[in-house]
Amino acid sequence: MSLDEFFVTGDPLILGSQIAIGLTMIGLLALITYLKRWKWLWNEWFTTVDHKKIGIMYIISGVLMFFRGGVDGLLMKAQTSRPELDFLDAQHYDEIFTTHGVIMILFMAMPMLIGIMNVVVPLQIGARDVAFPKLNALSFWLFFAAAMLFNVSFVIGGSPDAGWTSYFPLAGKEFTPGVGNNYYAIAIQIAGIGTLMSGINFVVTIIKMRAPGMSWMKMPIFVWTSLITSIIIVAAFPIFTVALLYMSMDRLFGTHFFTVASGGDPMLWLNLFWLWGHPEVYIVVLPAFGMFSEVIATFARKNLYGYKSMVFAVAGIAFLSMLVWVHHFYTMGNSAAVNSIFSLTTMMIAIPTGVKIFNWLFTLRKGRIEFSTSMLWALAFIPCFTIGGVTGVMLAMAAADYQYHNTMFLVAHFHYVLIPGVVFAVFAALYYWWPKMFGFKLNEKIGKWHFWLFVIGFNLTFMPMFFVGLDGMSRRLYTYAESTGWGAWLGVSAVGSLIMAAGFAALCYNIYWSFRYAKRDAGNDPWNARTLEWSTASPAPHYNFAVVPKVDRLDDFWHKKKSGKLGLKKSELKPVHMPSNSWTPVFLGVAFGIVGFFLVFEWFTLAIISSVLIIIGLIANSFDYDYGYHIPVEELEEEEREWRGELK
Amino acid sequence: MSAKSNHFPWNLLIGFLLSIALTLLAVFVKFYTDFSSLVILWIIGAFAIFQALIQLFMFMHVTEGKEGVINIVNIVYSVFLALVIVFGSIWVLTSGHAAH
Amino acid sequence: MSSHTETPLEYKSQQSQMNILGFWIFLGAEIVLFSTLFASYFVLEHNTAGGPAGQDIFVLKDVLIETFLLLTSSFTSGLAIHAMRNHDKKGLLTWMIVTLLLGAGFLYFEINEFLHFIHEGATIQTSGFTAGLFTLLGTHGAHVTFGIIWISLLLVQLVRRGITEKTSSKLFIASLYWHFLDVVWIFIFTFVYLKGMVI
Numbered sequence: 036m037s038l039d040e041f042f043v044t045g046d047p048l049i050l051g052s053q054i055a056i057g058l059t060m061i062g063l064l065a066l067i068t069y070l071k072r073w074k075w076l077w078n079e080w081f082t083t084v085d086h087k088k089i090g091i092m093y094i095i096s097g098v099l100m101f102f103r104g105g106v107d108g109l110l111m112k113a114q115t116s117r118p119e120l121d122f123l124d125a126q127h128y129d130e131i132f133t134t135h136g137v138i139m140i141l142f143m144a145m146p147m148l149i150g151i152m153n154v155v156v157p158l159q160i161g162a163r164d165v166a167f168p169k170l171n172a173l174s175f176w177l178f179f180a181a182a183m184l185f186n187v188s189f190v191i192g193g194s195p196d197a198g199w200t201s202y203f204p205l206a207g208k209e210f211t212p213g214v215g216n217n218y219y220a221i222a223i224q225i226a227g228i229g230t231l232m233s234g235i236n237f238v239v240t241i242i243k244m245r246a247p248g249m250s251w252m253k254m255p256i257f258v259w260t261s262l263i264t265s266i267i268i269v270a271a272f273p274i275f276t277v278a279l280l281y282m283s284m285d286r287l288f289g290t291h292f293f294t295v296a297s298g299g300d301p302m303l304w305l306n307l308f309w310l311w312g313h314p315e316v317y318i319v320v321l322p323a324f325g326m327f328s329e330v331i332a333t334f335a336r337k338n339l340y341g342y343k344s345m346v347f348a349v350a351g352i353a354f355l356s357m358l359v360w361v362h363h364f365y366t367m368g369n370s371a372a373v374n375s376i377f378s379l380t381t382m383m384i385a386i387p388t389g390v391k392i393f394n395w396l397f398t399l400r401k402g403r404i405e406f407s408t409s410m411l412w413a414l415a416f417i418p419c420f421t422i423g424g425v426t427g428v429m430l431a432m433a434a435a436d437y438q439y440h441n442t443m444f445l446v447a448h449f450h451y452v453l454i455p456g457v458v459f460a461v462f463a464a465l466y467y468w469w470p471k472m473f474g475f476k477l478n479e480k481i482g483k484w485h486f487w488l489f490v491i492g493f494n495l496t497f498m499p500m501f502f503v504g505l506d507g508m509s510r511r512l513y514t515y516a517e518s519t520g521w522g523a524w525l526g527v528s529a530v531g532s533l534i535m536a537a538g539f540a541a542l543c544y545n546i547y548w549s550f551r552y553a554k555r556d557a558g559n560d561p562w563n564a565r566t567l568e569w570s571t572a573s574p575a576p577h578y579n580f581a582v583v584p585k586v587d588r589l590d591d592f593w594h595k596k597k598s599g600k601l602g603l604k605k606s607e608l609k610p611v612h613m614p615s616n617s618w619t620p621v622f623l624g625v626a627f628g629i630v631g632f633f634l635v636f637e638w639f640t641l642a643i644i645s646s647v648l649i650i651i652g653l654i655a656n657s658f659d660y661d662y663g664y665h666i667p668v669e670e671l672e673e674e675e676r677e678w679r680g681e682l683k
Numbered sequence: 684m685s686a687k688s689n690h691f692p693w694n695l696l697i698g699f700l701l702s703i704a705l706t707l708l709a710v711f712v713k714f715y716t717d718f719s720s721l722v723i724l725w726i727i728g729a730f731a732i733f734q735a736l737i738q739l740f741m742f743m744h745v746t747e748g749k750e751g752v753i754n755i756v757n758i759v760y761s762v763f764l765a766l767v768i769v770f771g772s773i774w775v776l777t778s779g780h781a782a783h
Numbered sequence: 784m785s786s787h788t789e790t791p792l793e794y795k796s797q798q799s800q801m802n803i804l805g806f807w808i809f810l811g812a813e814i815v816l817f818s819t820l821f822a823s824y825f826v827l828e829h830n831t832a833g834g835p836a837g838q839d840i841f842v843l844k845d846v847l848i849e850t851f852l853l854l855t856s857s858f859t860s861g862l863a864i865h866a867m868r869n870h871d872k873k874g875l876l877t878w879m880i881v882t883l884l885l886g887a888g889f890l891y892f893e894i895n896e897f898l899h900f901i902h903e904g905a906t907i908q909t910s911g912f913t914a915g916l917f918t919l920l921g922t923h924g925a926h927v928t929f930g931i932i933w934i935s936l937l938l939v940q941l942v943r944r945g946i947t948e949k950t951s952s953k954l955f956i957a958s959l960y961w962h963f964l965d966v967v968w969i970f971i972f973t974f975v976y977l978k979g980m981v982i
Contacts (some may be wrong), residue, residue, distance in 0.1 A: 082930065236805070242750070269812045271815075273812045273816035274819045276816060281914075291908065291910060298827065298830030298832035298911030305777055357767055368779050370778040373774065373778055657937070693977060694913075695865065700785070702857075706850055709973060710977070727978075728974070731970055735968075738857065738969075743912060743962045743963075745807075749794075749802070757808060758807075773825055
């Protein structure tokens with residue numbers, strides 16, 4: 036392979052990115068060296084097993100990926116803003132909608148949600164860390180290695196270009212030669228292993244590490260949604276592992292799982308992809324439901340309406356999520372019986388979802404609503420998400436779906452589900468839990484700018500897509516004729532996307548502004564909230580709770596706060612056991628990244644040699660008998676006194 | 684469950700002998716009986732499930748530990764998923780146009 | 784199960800209990816993984832594309848040898864855990880080594896079987912059927928290989944440290960893994976080999 040095959044060449048946009056990436060990398064390395072921060076980075080972040088720090092690293096990566104995926108989206112919107120533009124050619128457009136989809140779902144939504152789960156779940160159940168802290172770090176580093184691997188594709192080797200669903204036979208070697216789709220197969224595989232381990236980790240954490248007294252029906256609703264999400268992760272990700280394994284075998288070793296020739300079955304890919312892919316939608320949307328529930332209850336100053344029905348609704352959605360996958364390919368030529376059954380199961384999902392919507396509305400009813408920025412996101416979510424949900428029911432009807440299938444109507448539908456359902460939730464959660472992570476609030480005024488720009492931009496961008504979709508515009512169309520009459524709609528849509536981008540810029544500015552100027556006076560409970568994480572300092576100390584809290588009822592912290600039963604006695608303090616940092620997770624992440632890179636380029640000798648690194652990491656990990664360390668009482672006392680004043 | 688169980692591990696031996704017997708029985712049913720192939724598949728399938736249960740209960744002690752109930756729920760749910768994946772995939776991919 | 788209520792060593796600490804529970808959850812994921820491999824195999828089973836079908840290449844004798852090796856190894860790993868619960872380090876070590884040897888024997892016969900398949904003209908690239916077959920069997924075989932290496936490393940730790948809370952929970956988890964591989968094999972034996980064979 037010659038050098039100009041290795042690097043992507045011949046496109047000014049990509050050349051610009053290559054130079055920019057190169058300069059940023061050099062600048063970053065120089066800056067860290069100049070500030071003498073390498074040791075600090077290594078000790079405080081790279082080797083950390085602290086769930087809060089790992090969560091923050093997830094969130095930072097998620098914001099970066101949101102930027103990357105957002106730029107992809109803007110480029111697509113620019114290309115289709117007028118008829119017959121040639122800003123991007125067809126190939127480039129294909130690559131961009133592929134990476135936009137993969138990055139937004141797997142490298143933006145997933146780390147954002149898992150990051151917030153990481154920060155919040157142990158704090159909400161009164162635990163000091165997750166069940167397997169080192170495994171948690173490994174999950175993060177595998178995700179991060181995979182995200183980096185996937186992102187270099189557009190400058191080294193070429194991007195995948197068969198869509199985020201990568202349907203066969205298009206995604207096979209015959210029709211997509213290059214290495215682009217190898218990136219898809221390998222990078223997502225690595226990230227998926229990390230996600231699966233996260234899922235197991237959170238299931239065990241929530242089952243085994245709840246504070247004494249916190250029985251199942253006394254768990255905060257976000258913990259419930261995190262538990263159910265983790266269960267779906269464990270249920271669904273192994274399917275994708277196998278599907279991606281088959282894809283890699285077909286592309287790298289010439290097998291015939293999905294080829295048309297030699298007895299392969301391209302529809303098997305669709306079947307396996309959506310057996311994972313549909314549950315995946317619930318994996319990203321259920322924790323978001325939990326976040327909204329917490330935010331709405333807090334800022335309506337009421338307990339969550341219908342807590343139990345909420346729990347059963349979430350469990351019901353999880354159960355149904357495994358039974359609806361065929362609705363993504365009604366037009367594949369299934370028998371009438373198949374399509375009818377899957378229409379039914381799909382429409383049944385509207386029932387528990389409707390229960391949730393009404394629960395939120397009834398929580399708001401007669402509440403003393405405080406319009407904080409995070410509450411605004413929750414309020415905007417309800418109508419926007421309902422539009423997404425109702426159009427989903429339209430698509431659920433197999434007969435009607437023949438009309439909507441693979442049109443812009445579908446694209447508008449799932450953006451109306453995923454942006455209010457996931458992105459709004461992540462924003463609400465960031466504003467809400469920011470003080471718990473950093474000890475200060477994000478600026479509420481800039482937050483309002485962020486909110487209004489983003490929500491208006493979102494509706495302007497995606498509402499027109501319903502109409503061009505109904506008018507017959509198919510998805511993934513890189514250009515169109517003037518005579519179609521779609522120009523005006525898509526022009527509005529492009530303007531909307533710019534407004535949305537301005538909203539995102541406002542968020543970034545808000546983070547910058549608040550880090551520099553926000554008062555460090557958030558206190559432990561800045562929102563007058565209901566759950567346990569607000570009973571400890573902001574930012575939460577590395578041991579989370581000096582004394583593990585005892586729980587008597589749902590919203591225990593709220594009731595103890597009202598009856599003045601909070602506070603810490605000196606006599607209760609005991610040394611706290613904490614896990615030690617470890618180098619193996621980051622080492623294994625790098626090792627998997629290297630092996631993955633060689634596999635992408637099908638350099639098998641190098642891949643085999645470098646997989647020795649993985650084996651070394653695993654063996655080192657197995658022989659590591661570190662029992663962690665204890666924080667002495669004096670240190671606890673000092674840290675607690677800092678924010679509580681004198682202890683009783 | 685107990686830490687000290689000096690007595691001979693009868694349940695292990697019985698489980699082992701049963702699994703050997705079921706394996707041989709499955710071979711016998713497959714090759715030396717005249718049932719239709721569908722019936723044979725059901726019978727040997729039942730044997731396989733019985734063997735899996737032997738492993739699960741007599742060898743792996745799925746119900747021991749504090750989380751016995753959760754372990755059972757976990758296994759039952761996984762088996763449900765397995766059935767959905769196997770029968771669902773076969774149904775979806777071998778009926779309709781795919782069958783012609 | 785006797786009436787004693789003393790907790791076995793591997794369940795003593797909270798961390799060990801979580802490790803064991805976590806591994807059971809992982810086995811749930813493994814069930815999903817293998818059922819996907821089975822589902823794909825069933826879908827592709829008849830797509831031989833002019834190459835050999837199962838009945839042309841499966842040999843009952845080989846399969847029965849593999850089956851008995853693996854069934855026996857599952858039994859001996861159970862004996863190893865029984866010895867561990869009696870704090871019998873030597874018994875634990877002996878039965879685990881027997882288990883590993885039986886596992887290695889299984890692998891030897893499986894590799895031979897693969898060579899036989901290839902000799903009969905069924906390589907992994909031949910057809911949809913062979914792709915599904917080799918990947919299902921290969922994934923199981925890779926699990927066995929991983930298990931042999933993993934348990935060997937645990938035995939080194941056992942020799943060095945004796946039966947402690949930590950080593951006992953690690954070995955207990957490894958035994959769960961080993962039994963699980965036997966369960967998978969039973970289904971491969973039944974639904975791949977027996978189903979696909981005619982005499």
